[in-house]
Amino acid sequence: MSSQTNTKHKVTVRRLAEMKQAKEKIVCLTAYDASFAQVLEKTGVDVVLVGDSLGMVIQGEETTLPVSVEDMLYHTRCVAKGLKNALLVTDMPFLSFTSEEEAVLNAGLFMKQGGAHMVKLEGGIDQIDTVTALNKNGIPVCAHLGLQPQYVHKIGGYRVQGREADAAQKMLDDALALQNAGADLMLLECVPASLASKITEALDIPVIGIGAGADCDGQILVLYDILDISLGIRPKFSKNFMASASGIEDAIQQYVTAVKNLDFPAVEHVFS
Numbered sequence: 001m002s003s004q005t006n007t008k009h010k011v012t013v014r015r016l017a018e019m020k021q022a023k024e025k026i027v028c029l030t031a032y033d034a035s036f037a038q039v040l041e042k043t044g045v046d047v048v049l050v051g052d053s054l055g056m057v058i059q060g061e062e063t064t065l066p067v068s069v070e071d072m073l074y075h076t077r078c079v080a081k082g083l084k085n086a087l088l089v090t091d092m093p094f095l096s097f098t099s100e101e102e103a104v105l106n107a108g109l110f111m112k113q114g115g116a117h118m119v120k121l122e123g124g125i126d127q128i129d130t131v132t133a134l135n136k137n138g139i140p141v142c143a144h145l146g147l148q149p150q151y152v153h154k155i156g157g158y159r160v161q162g163r164e165a166d167a168a169q170k171m172l173d174d175a176l177a178l179q180n181a182g183a184d185l186m187l188l189e190c191v192p193a194s195l196a197s198k199i200t201e202a203l204d205i206p207v208i209g210i211g212a213g214a215d216c217d218g219q220i221l222v223l224y225d226i227l228d229i230s231l232g233i234r235p236k237f238s239k240n241f242m243a244s245a246s247g248i249e250d251a252i253q254q255y256v257t258a259v260k261n262l263d264f265p266a267v268e269h270v271f272s
């Protein structure tokens, strides 16, 4: 597949809402540096996440917990240099939003010094006050439900969330509450496809899935997983796009096209 030059306009919160309405799939991917960011930009990725997955794929840690605000700020700055139109989202790392004041301060750093357009934070109903405070201060928020890697020691491993009826209902309730508190985007990780579909239908804001089935408004994966260079085993919900690609840019372009054309995720990437 040949590379394409991206000629689109800036992706904004409003544009993402329009894409949901128009049933146009939102393509998201993680990045951690300027060089990869410019390839994502060129291939038409809509949303670029500086994920705290950088703790695992860049720093070689076993979990995301050691990642600091300084790490996130550094990588956000790097990624911002490579982007032009894509929306840049930065993860709030573990224990960087223990109070509303701390959340606003750190999210403010990512936006003012890093160039982020939005922050992402893990947590359900417990984070309502924080999301409200961020919203009140003009900071766009992506809420993150389902598998929340920062809670890995609380939940005892990385596993699919929301399979039981009460957990599924709680996730739906949390999603609605986060939206009402002002969240602009929702990320669902490792959630049964039927539940993700229900939440996507129930919410007005766009829902981005990772291991959450094909009915979400968009998809996200970890860049190094699709390039098959992550340490350890590639998760079931991901796909090695390098396998049939002529190079890195082609692999990323294939991912973008597959999401836009509803070819990814396929049945083997989905949880029931």
Ligand code: KIV
Pocket (backbone or CB within 6 Å): 030, 049, 050, 051, 052, 053, 054, 091, 187, 189, 210, 220, 221, 222
């Ligand atoms: O940190 C990250 O890369 C993430 C993805 C799993 C979406 O949150």
